[in-house]
Amino acid sequence: MKRIIFTCFLFGPPLLLLAQAPTKPSFKSAAVVEHNGNTGTLTANFPRPLAQAVEAISQEYGWTVDYEDPPYHSQFDLVDDTDPTWRANHPNAKGVVRVSGGLFRSSFPEPSSGNTEEQVLEKLVADYNSSGNPGKFAVREETDGRYAVIGVSRRDESGKDEPVNALLDTPITIPVQQRDAKTTLQLIVDTLAATSGVKVKLGTIGLSSNPLQEAMLTIGGANVPARTLLLQALDDVSRTSPHFGGIFVWNFLFDADTNAYWLRPRSATKTETDINGRQVVRFIDYPRN
Amino acid sequence: MNRAMLFLLGSLMLLFNCSVTKGQGCRTVLQPEFSVYQSSSGDGYNIYTSVSIQGYANIAPGPGCNMSAATHHVGAENKLNNVDHWTYSANGCPTCYFSATNTESIVGVPGVVYSWISDGQAICSIVGSFWNSSGGGGIPGCLVPSTETTADEGFSGAISRELFQQTLSDTAVDSFDNHLVQEYTVTPGTNGCWWSTSGLVQNPGTQNSHWTVGQYSGVSGYHNQWGPDEIGWDLVDLDNIVQNGSAHGIIFPCVTTIYQGMQIECSANVWFNYRTDTLTITVDDDHTVKACRAGVCSEWVDFSYRIGGKTETQWVRIFRLDSGGSPRSSPQSVPSVREVR
Numbered sequence: 001m002k003r004i005i006f007t008c009f010l011f012g013p014p015l016l017l018l019a020q021a022p023t024k025p026s027f028k029s030a031a032v033v034e035h036n037g038n039t040g041t042l043t044a045n046f047p048r049p050l051a052q053a054v055e056a057i058s059q060e061y062g063w064t065v066d067y068e069d070p071p072y073h074s075q076f077d078l079v080d081d082t083d084p085t086w087r088a089n090h091p092n093a094k095g096v097v098r099v100s101g102g103l104f105r106s107s108f109p110e111p112s113s114g115n116t117e118e119q120v121l122e123k124l125v126a127d128y129n130s131s132g133n134p135g136k137f138a139v140r141e142e143t144d145g146r147y148a149v150i151g152v153s154r155r156d157e158s159g160k161d162e163p164v165n166a167l168l169d170t171p172i173t174i175p176v177q178q179r180d181a182k183t184t185l186q187l188i189v190d191t192l193a194a195t196s197g198v199k200v201k202l203g204t205i206g207l208s209s210n211p212l213q214e215a216m217l218t219i220g221g222a223n224v225p226a227r228t229l230l231l232q233a234l235d236d237v238s239r240t241s242p243h244f245g246g247i248f249v250w251n252f253l254f255d256a257d258t259n260a261y262w263l264r265p266r267s268a269t270k271t272e273t274d275i276n277g278r279q280v281v282r283f284i285d286y287p288r289n
Numbered sequence: 290m291n292r293a294m295l296f297l298l299g300s301l302m303l304l305f306n307c308s309v310t311k312g313q314g315c316r317t318v319l320q321p322e323f324s325v326y327q328s329s330s331g332d333g334y335n336i337y338t339s340v341s342i343q344g345y346a347n348i349a350p351g352p353g354c355n356m357s358a359a360t361h362h363v364g365a366e367n368k369l370n371n372v373d374h375w376t377y378s379a380n381g382c383p384t385c386y387f388s389a390t391n392t393e394s395i396v397g398v399p400g401v402v403y404s405w406i407s408d409g410q411a412i413c414s415i416v417g418s419f420w421n422s423s424g425g426g427g428i429p430g431c432l433v434p435s436t437e438t439t440a441d442e443g444f445s446g447a448i449s450r451e452l453f454q455q456t457l458s459d460t461a462v463d464s465f466d467n468h469l470v471q472e473y474t475v476t477p478g479t480n481g482c483w484w485s486t487s488g489l490v491q492n493p494g495t496q497n498s499h500w501t502v503g504q505y506s507g508v509s510g511y512h513n514q515w516g517p518d519e520i521g522w523d524l525v526d527l528d529n530i531v532q533n534g535s536a537h538g539i540i541f542p543c544v545t546t547i548y549q550g551m552q553i554e555c556s557a558n559v560w561f562n563y564r565t566d567t568l569t570i571t572v573d574d575d576h577t578v579k580a581c582r583a584g585v586c587s588e589w590v591d592f593s594y595r596i597g598g599k600t601e602t603q604w605v606r607i608f609r610l611d612s613g614g615s616p617r618s619s620p621q622s623v624p625s626v627r628e629v630r
Contacts, residue, residue, distance in 0.1 A: 027485055029491050029492060030492075046485065047485045047486050048486070081484070081485070081486065081537060082536055082537075083535070083536060083537060083538035085538070086535050086536045086538065090536075093536075095536060096533055096536040096537055097486075098484075098485055098486040099486055182448065201525045202523070202525065203488060203489075203523065203525065203526055204489075204521075204522045204523040204525075204526045205496075205523075206495075206496035206498065206519075207490075207493050207496075207520065207521070207522065207545065207547060207568075207570065208472060208493070208494070208495040208496060208498075208518075208520060208547045208549050208568050209472055209495065209496050209498035209518050209519060209520065210448065210450060210498070210519035211496045211497075211498045213498070213517075213519060214506070214507045242501070242507065243498045243499055243500060244496065244497070244498055244499075245497075245499065246496070246497050251488065253486075253488045255486065255487075255488065257486075257533050257536075258529060258533070262488045264488050266490070267496050267497055281474070281494075283497040
């Protein structure tokens with residue numbers, strides 16, 4: 001009997017820990033868009049399912065859509081994401097979190113002349129807002145043919161929806177001056193952070209190459225929404241860069257670990273079928289004259 | 290003697306007048322001194338071919354040979370894409386100097402190889418062609434480099450990227466200057482430094498950047514070279530990966546792999562894929578990073594120096610004591626910019 005108790009003492013706690021360890025959810029690396037007659041269906045499965053959905057539907061139809069998180073902060077929108085091994089080695093350290101989203105499905109009428117991009121995006125966002133996933137969002141037309149899906153509410157500490165303003169709508173002032181593209185974008189981000197009091201970081205733009213290389217911009221203005229300056233800057237890069245002829249879209253993601261927004265521009269793409277019938281992803285060219 | 294017999298005899302007599310062969314009644318020695326020059330080139334849009342023949346014949350007619358009845362001329366044949374073109378010189382005396390040149394061009398379609406036959410002939414008015422030299426081959430429908438070499442040009446602290454310079458070449462020693470080369474994504478890559486809410490790309494590709502051959506950092510004079518290809522994470526992402534990656538389960542060193550294809554512009558918006566490369570960026574939790582392109586790797590670079598919590602823009606390249614093997618020693622530090630964390 002003693003031996004049994006000893007054995008339980010020896011192996012019981014680790015087995016108990018194993019049983020309690022949360023299993024890693026199986027997210028998908030990309031959302032899937034399926035077509036069935038006049039109806040499209042999108043399935044996303046990710047901590048930020050709407051961000052994944054926006055990227056997939058943009059790529060499917062060649063749309064230019066930006067995505068912006070609300071600043072998640074409560075346990076209703078965030079879950080622990082600490083690696084069990086790391087936790088075992090750092091029992092007293094603060095862990096890390098992730099956004100608590102997961103599976104999201106939406107059906108929408110296929111875009112056509114009578115069913116515009118904006119209407120499809122509105123349906124997608126409406127489906128998301130009723131899905132129980134974190135945050136509430138709205139669709140906004142930024143410029144002609146360019147849209148943003150913007151986080152407009154999050155859940156507070158009691159679980160109630162709490163409206164938030166889009167950080168990129170904050171008016172900022174930067175002198176009109178010629179600067180290289182990276183400096184310009186960094187200045188917009190730094191000025192936004194200084195004006196709003198919210199940490200904002202500019203993530204890597206291009207890993208395999210630097211599309212901002214040798215691009216010079218002349219932009220600025222007084223009390224102009226950061227979004228407007230950002231649109232101008234990225235448009236100018238596309239229009240004048242000697243090394244980049246595509247279109248930038250951005251993800252503006254709030255990271256609770258660093259308590260900061262991260263601006264992550266990326267190239268807009270479109271899925272096409274090549275002459276061999278294969279699905280290929282092509283970059284969307286900026287229409288230079 | 291009938292009429293047919295007379296015609297045969299007459300023909301034989303004329304033949305012996307200007308043939309290299311030595312007739313019994315008219316011994317004539319004919320020494321051709323002709324050369325054929327052929328060239329093909331492309332500007333990335335068009336294919337140009339040229340065939341030239343030049344020269345003369347030394348003739349030593351034997352006694353009783355009357356050469357005044359014969360004339361010579363030369364012809365240059367340029368058969369491109371199965372369309373035959375000839376250019377002939379005027380007729381002249383058998384020992385005269387002759388030249389003829391034919392040039393052709395077509396718009397080359399990338400991926401198509403065009404047949405080409407070149408020929409130069411010296412022709413006698415009596416016996417026909419008595420000398421020729423031919424050549425040719427297949428010509429690709431775009432000026433495409435067969436080789437691209439990559440050289441590591443070091444780390445740029447200002448942009449936190451490793452710089453790589455490329456050199457194009459082919460067997461014909463063509464110039465690729467002023468052509469555009471562009472990257473494309475061969476297939477989505479992998480990212481061992483990624484976690485679900487990192488905001489990083491899980492399956493990274495290229496950005497579709499392009500470069501003008503003959504320039505480096507926008508400066509002309511770099512024959513057949515392009516670049517730099519600036520590869521790597523920005524400092525903020527490197528810091529974030531190292532500071533928060535472990536807690537999210539990232540195992541260091543973590544490797545990001547991108548499958549970069551390269552294509553050259555043949556004509557407006559028509560590109561020819563000329564090679565594929567694997568790019569890797571490896572980040573270690575001792576704040577070092579290493580980038581590789583096409584098998585050419587940087588040294589390990591210490592990427593983060595902070596003084597009083599503020600990120601310094603001045604970066605210093607630190608070489609590891611070992612050459613990148615594992616396990617590795619900590620990088621040497623520079624006393625004036627000690628890392629403070």
